[in-house]
Every structure is written in structure tokens, then in C-alpha cells.
Amino acid sequence: MDYKETTDYLFNQLPMFERQGKAGYKSGLDNTLALDGHYGHPHHSFKTIHVAGTNGKGSCSHTIAALLQTNGYKVGLYTSPHLVDFRERIRVNGQSISEEYVVDFVEKGRGFFEPLHPSFFELTTAMAFNYFRDMGVDIAVIEVGLGGRLDCTNIITPELSVITNISFDHTQFLGNTLGSIAREKAGIIKRGVPVVIGEAVDETRRVFEEVAAENGSPIFFAEDEPEVTDHALAPDGRMEYATRHYGTLTGCLAGSCQARNTNTILAAYRQLAAMGLLVDDREKLQQALDRVVDMTGLMGRWQTVGKEPRVVCDTGHNAAAWQYLGPQLKAVECGTLRIVFGMVDDKDINSVAEMLPKHAKYYFTQADSHRALKAEKVAEICAGKGLEGKCYPTVFKAYTAAIEESENADFVFVGGSSYVVADFLANCF
Numbered sequence: 001m002d003y004k005e006t007t008d009y010l011f012n013q014l015p016m017f018e019r020q021g022k023a024g025y026k027s028g029l030d031n032t033l034a035l036d037g038h039y040g041h042p043h044h045s046f047k048t049i050h051v052a053g054t055n056g057k058g059s060c061s062h063t064i065a066a067l068l069q070t071n072g073y074k075v076g077l078y079t080s081p082h083l084v085d086f087r088e089r090i091r092v093n094g095q096s097i098s099e100e101y102v103v104d105f106v107e108k109g110r111g112f113f114e115p116l117h118p119s120f121f122e123l124t125t126a127m128a129f130n131y132f133r134d135m136g137v138d139i140a141v142i143e144v145g146l147g148g149r150l151d152c153t154n155i156i157t158p159e160l161s162v163i164t165n166i167s168f169d170h171t172q173f174l175g176n177t178l179g180s181i182a183r184e185k186a187g188i189i190k191r192g193v194p195v196v197i198g199e200a201v202d203e204t205r206r207v208f209e210e211v212a213a214e215n216g217s218p219i220f221f222a223e224d225e226p227e228v229t230d231h232a233l234a235p236d237g238r239m240e241y242a243t244r245h246y247g248t249l250t251g252c253l254a255g256s257c258q259a260r261n262t263n264t265i266l267a268a269y270r271q272l273a274a275m276g277l278l279v280d281d282r283e284k285l286q287q288a289l290d291r292v293v294d295m296t297g298l299m300g301r302w303q304t305v306g307k308e309p310r311v312v313c314d315t316g317h318n319a320a321a322w323q324y325l326g327p328q329l330k331a332v333e334c335g336t337l338r339i340v341f342g343m344v345d346d347k348d349i350n351s352v353a354e355m356l357p358k359h360a361k362y363y364f365t366q367a368d369s370h371r372a373l374k375a376e377k378v379a380e381i382c383a384g385k386g387l388e389g390k391c392y393p394t395v396f397k398a399y400t401a402a403i404e405e406s407e408n409a410d411f412v413f414v415g416g417s418s419y420v421v422a423d424f425l426a427n428c429f
Helices: 001-015 018-025 030-038 055-071 099-116 120-135 178-188 202-215 258-273 282-297 319-330 349-356 373-384 393-403 417-426
Strands: 048-051 075-076 089-090 140-141 160-163 195-197 218-222 228-234 239-243 249-251 303-306 310-314 339-343 360-362 389-391 411-415
Touching: 001 099, 001 218, 030 120, 030 417, 048 055, 048 178, 055 099, 055 140, 055 160, 055 258, 055 282, 075 120, 089 099, 089 120, 099 120, 120 140, 160 178, 178 393, 195 202, 195 258, 202 218, 239 258, 249 258, 249 282, 282 417, 310 417, 319 349, 319 389, 339 393, 339 417, 349 373, 349 411, 360 393, 373 389, 393 417, 411 417
Parallel strands: 048 140, 048 160, 075 140, 160 195, 195 218, 310 411, 339 360, 339 411, 360 389
Antiparallel strands: 075 089, 228 239, 239 249, 303 310
């Protein structure tokens, strides 16, 4: 098989939550442990940092990887989902896994893993851990796929665990209370391993404290002594942070949510420095915040991809993310605000629609995914919230219509779903 045939096999022959939803999700670690044993326990060959949470774990994972890179480490980074190319999921010092490695791993391993019937994510995790061992990484930042306790990344014993926040998402798997969701994500807390909690409410804090105590794990709440004391968007489009210990810092990630993410990242940074894994150096810290996109390949976080009209895309895809995106879009100064919008069928679109700007013109659409809500259904729900627009069968057609109708002073936003952004970046440029 060539690379395209191999990725087609991975996407279409293995159960894949991102495409199939519940039918593509497998809980439990049996397959993961079997794969890990077959390949000689590759995750024992490098240190790890484990990142879980409802929102922000991608930005936090990439930025922590950048921080480690500025300290001279050879850093593996495992994240999901990818936006354009499967290889984005598995990187070393920002460079994606090679096509040849992907093909070789699948071809050589099929005889063993096909009888196991692994999920897409189970096999991809095994591939990532093998690749990091073969590439000789010093340390890898591992983002949880879904939940924590039963996620197949949870065979690692990291140097540090990070849980960004808890909100209602994937309730069909994780439970329908914040406490039950927190308990699943707290499953990544390992005995004696420090854990940083980015954001918590009383209900989730109690769970985290209980699980940490059971495991003898030092626990640090980033909100208790916040490093970020203020933030504002600078004229150059970067986010500017006032901090307790580092003066004014700037970051290239400009979404409103990044202030809370950065507070979590800085709490993790200070713990890693206290553990001797990083040098507490302001210049290295500033370099990582300024260059995280270049250093790691991060995409889709309030990403500007066009000017005149300005075009921005963002992968925020649930109600918690839109608590930041909604106000940020409402505050944009422009001619006409045009929003290319679609969602998947297991997200709370009613809550998101309540937060969308009512003065915008909408281009309702659907991603190329079995989980995507039909554009007509999205439009129907949004119309009930006073949002006006037309339906388009593909993201490409919706975006093309938005651009054709735009003046230079307008602002075009593309989002609502990671898959909408993925289709946009893959097909519109």
C-alpha cells in the first residue's frame, strides 16, 4: 500500500469515533495493553507529560511541547484530531511522522493487530509510542483522546499530569454531571505524580482533591495563585499578558480562551521548573509562547488565514468554547461579520446558537463526516434563535459564497466544528 491507501485503510477499516461517533468508540485498555506488549512497551523508553480536559488541551499540549523544545529536549507530541493530514497527530520537534513510517508500521503489523480489531485511536496510539521510541525522543507530550481513565493513552506514568478544565461534553461516555466527568478525567492522575488543574468549580475540585489524595499526588490549582493577572489583544494581533513573575509576555495564540490556557500552561511550567525538567527562564518562555505555531505546527486556534477580508478559523466546537468565541466575535470591528458555521450531531447546538452574534450573516454548512448535522438542520435550529443565513452543501461552497459577497472591510469566520475547520483548511487553500 502507498500512503493514501494506508490512511484510507486506517480511516475506513478501523472503528473511528471522529467519523462514526459512538459506534467508533472503544473503552477499556485490553487492546492497548496487547499492542503495547507486542511492540515491547515503547512508552517506557521516554518521559511523558499527560494532558486531559474538555477544552484547551490541544493548545496546552502544543505550548508545553514548545517550552520543552526551547529547553533543548527532543520532544514527541501526540494530539488529535488532525485537520488536514493524518501525520499531524504524531510529531517530533514539530516535524510530522513520515509517510514511509506510517505505511511500514501498518504493513508489518497487520498480521498481529487485525485479529484484535483495534479502534483507529488504539492503533494510532501504538504507532505514536513506537515512533517516539524509534526517534529517540527525550520526552513526549501526550494528549488524551477522550476522557482519561479508560483512554488508551492512560498506560503511561508521566512526570506531570495536566487537566485543563471540565465542562459538559461526550456525556454519553463520561456521565452527565460535572463530577462524573471530572472523575473520568481524573483517571490520568498516577500515584505520586504531581497534577496541575487549570480550572475547577466546587463539584470538580472535590473530585480532583479526592483522587489526588488517594494516589498521594501533589495537586496544584492554577486558579488559586493565578500567574496571568490581566490580558489584552495587542495591535499586532498577539495576546499580551500581565504576569506575577515574568512581567509582560506576548503569545501568538490570540483567542480569548488563551488567557485561561496560558494560566494553566504557566502553572505547569513552574511545576516542571521546580522538578528540574525545565530551566525557569523568561526568554525561553517568551520564545515558546511567541513561536508555538512555528515550533509545533499548531493550527485552527483563532488562526488568521486571509486579509481583506480578514478570514479567521477556530476549532472551538462546544458550548464551553463558545463562551469565549461568542463574545470575541461580537467584539470584532468590521464591515459585515460573515460566519461559515456547522456542527456535529453530539454537541449542544442549542446552547452554542444562543451565543452566536445575531448581527452576523450566516452560511450554514456541514463537514464531510457522518457525525455532521445537515446544514438544513443547523439552519433550522439557528433560525429559532434569530440567526439568518443560507444553506450550502459543503464547506467549500459556503466559504466561496461568503468571500464572493464580502467587501475588504468584512470579517469572515469559519468554525463550529473541528471538521468544518478541517474541510476549510484542506479544500479552500
